[in-house]
Amino acid sequence: MANQKNFHYLWLSFLVSSVGDWLYRLALPIIILQRTESPYHAATIFGITFIPWILLSLIGGSLADNYPKKQILILGNTFAIFASLFLIIVLSVTPLNFYLLYAAVFVLASVDPLIHPSFQSIIPEITVSEHFVKTNATVQTIDNTLSIMGPLAGGTIVMLIGGINALWIDMFSFMLAVLILCCLPQQKNTPRSQHIMRKLWLDMIEGARYSYHHRVILSGAMMFLMTNLALNMFEANFIFYMTKVLKYPLVDATLAMAIGGVGSLMASIFAGPVVTRYKAGMLLSSSTILAGLSTLLLLMNTNYLYIGVILGLMSFFGTINVITYFTLRQRTVPKEILGRVISVTRMISYASIPVGSWFGGLLLSWRNSMFIVIMLAGIIRTLAGILARLSPLGKEN
Template sequence: MYKSNFIYLWSSFLVSSIGDWLYRLALPIIILQKTGSAYHAATVFGVSFIPWVLFSLIGGSLADNFSKKKTLILGNFFAVFASLFLITVMSFPQPNFNLLYFTVFILASVDPLIHPSFQSIIPEIVINVQLVRANAMIQTIDNTLSIMGPLTGGMIVMLLGGVNALWIDTISFIVAIGILCLLPKQTESKRREHIIRKLWFDIVEGANYSFHQRVIFSGSMMFLFTNFALNMFEANFIFYMTKTLNYPLVDATIAISIGGVGSLLAGALGTQVVSRFRAGTLLSSSTILAGLSTLLLLVSTSYVYIGVILGLISFFGTINVITYFTLRQRTVPKEILGRVVSVTRMISYASIPVGAWFGGLLLDLGEPMFMVIMIAGIIRTFAGIMAKLSPLGKEK
């Protein structure tokens, strides 16, 4: 029963992730084709993470009070209509950016509302000794798609056009709903009838635990700085490759695909690595190594070389994520896990829109990508050093 239920969850995540990859690749390409603006492309990227700051706590309360299965299904159902509206907006020759930002914000609001339910349902359908393996399998989806997604997605975007490619994202939500319906019915919290009245209490309870559990809080602060650094570069990658270095889109997607090999290896080795080393040492060291690897992007502008370095960065980043997710699931009581997931995700994601906007702004002001990469690498390395000195670095 446990195995089949996890397969359903894993399959729904796979389908929706395929759609998300096309969405993340197609949207900046459409914007760059229509405007050529790194600022607008990076700002749209950043706007998509603002809901994580605003709605994560609500998502955590939903996860701990309502059926996680229902939350996941309703979230994907809402995403279908938001995605259709985005397709309409992007169909105009020149997009209205205020309307575009609003639409991206609405679609992006689904993830923070359902992500805590997704994370906190895993310990309910997977036995404790299999948590590392389950998290590694979930991460393997992202890792595999990070290899196949860019190249395949780039070909789909070139063949169908960016707007038509967005339709696949819409269909992925519908298919995910069908798979999630196969999960067993869950018992909802007895506090459900008081959800509105108790929402504030639930948020405070989750925040208090997250802020006072020093290891968990240190981890979320580490990700706050690493996400700022990562997204300074990531939000502007397509612009850098196609506009600054003048590579065709296919070469840019090849570089991303090569980079995905690192994530795939980390997912495959995650169970052995996480089980062999102390969590604190692994989290701080992988962050430092990811930061130093980022600085290696300054050495060459060959798209193959860039892909190899992206592979190093993604390898350490993926080990980082698997380690922290497993640590959080093992440390936090199940009855409050959804809220803790939401609080820590809210903290760590708060810097993403700022980092994306800041990187795009630097490029728009005429600063070279060299400067963006150097700042990003230094910040991420510094975040790992500080994590090593924090309670997180001492965690076993």
């Protein structure tokens, strides 16, 4: 029977693996920059981590609908253990083989899109409906708290023990997550589709057709396509900018990231009254424009505390933006097709992340200054908001 104790196992496994993820996010670019001094390779690797979300999201959703979710979560984290070990081995070899490195990063990044739908959809199976709000709030609180504490604590650990040792901790976090997930109750076998690949293809076609004809939802996905292009031109090169260009120690760079995380936490607190008070189209376009203009404020000062405050401002508007769009999508799309529309729109919006990461790193490798990268990112994000205001999305109530 579903009970709150079962959810405790789920959120504890999420917490453990998320802490490991923060170590991974900080350790990998530091290792690459130390080994190569190349912003191009660091930014390219950052972009590669998002490619599986474009390619595998729909498969993850289909797996969640056709197989026991507990097994998927355990197998996914077990696979991540070996993928992490493979990455550590590749990074330990001299000289660095970038083809193997890119492959190892891609394989490890493939776990999340394959198991994330199972994580989201197992909650109704292990807890009762009266606790849905509380359980979802718990997951969001963990995520927002780690966006503040993760950079500072993770950066300190990486600085003290080194990047490779931090990756070992990441690998052990997957092991601990598997042990915790084994405590979840056994599930009944989910009826399996006899032609899962055909079903996946038909689901994708139906979701794509609906998303294309629902011009408000499509306009929102295109807005996020431009937004993610701009955001990741800067974000993928943040560690390089702080530690190599501005010469700040890693702890100052991660402190700026932690301050930036406060913006997301504040947005999640104020989102309820804000989203219900204002029209969705106006709020989405305005928050995107304000996030773009906030990005341009990074050009005015290079003090790490100032940068942290501006990152907080950017993340505040960005989080309001995301919550508004998710709410709009849930309100307007029929429940029976919502999952497929979420997958299709996420694929569209994520498609520009690898491109933005790669392009930002390419500009820096051509000896262009970070000033150019930030300016382009701010202009593109502001333009995305203006175009959204003129699109069907901007007219949505």
